[in-house]
Amino acid sequence: MKLPSLAFIVCLLISIACWVVITLSKDYKMTYEYKLVCDNLPEGRKSVTASDTVLQLTFNQKGLRYLTKPFTEKDKVVTVSVSELIKPKNKVTVYSFTNKEMCDFLAEHNFGPELVAVSSPEVLTFYLR
Numbered sequence: 001m002k003l004p005s006l007a008f009i010v011c012l013l014i015s016i017a018c019w020v021v022i023t024l025s026k027d028y029k030m031t032y033e034y035k036l037v038c039d040n041l042p043e044g045r046k047s048v049t050a051s052d053t054v055l056q057l058t059f060n061q062k063g064l065r066y067l068t069k070p071f072t073e074k075d076k077v078v079t080v081s082v083s084e085l086i087k088p089k090n091k092v093t094v095y096s097f098t099n100k101e102m103c104d105f106l107a108e109h110n111f112g113p114e115l116v117a118v119s120s121p122e123v124l125t126f127y128l129r
Contacts, residue, residue, distance in 0.1 A: 029058055039082070060116045
């Protein structure tokens, strides 16, 4: 009677180990909503208003890395340096950025290569006063 139960336990442990290895090696694409906070206004500007205050960001993670702090915080906030963001633009008070431009900026300054895309909004506009 002990041999079948021992064999069952060994097989169960092997199957659990295989499941853990497969789960940890899998790639995940996760989309999270982040509240947009603007700081570091250009000289001479008093305030900034964004067309959207919530960004949907998609990340590519492997294994348990998607459980790290930036992705598991309850109140997800992304802080954008407005003067760094608008540096290449030459408009006066209104700045528009496509989701591709925002993705490139956020990947460079905030999140790194794990950021795959800005899912929403399609265009983000900043109004400076």
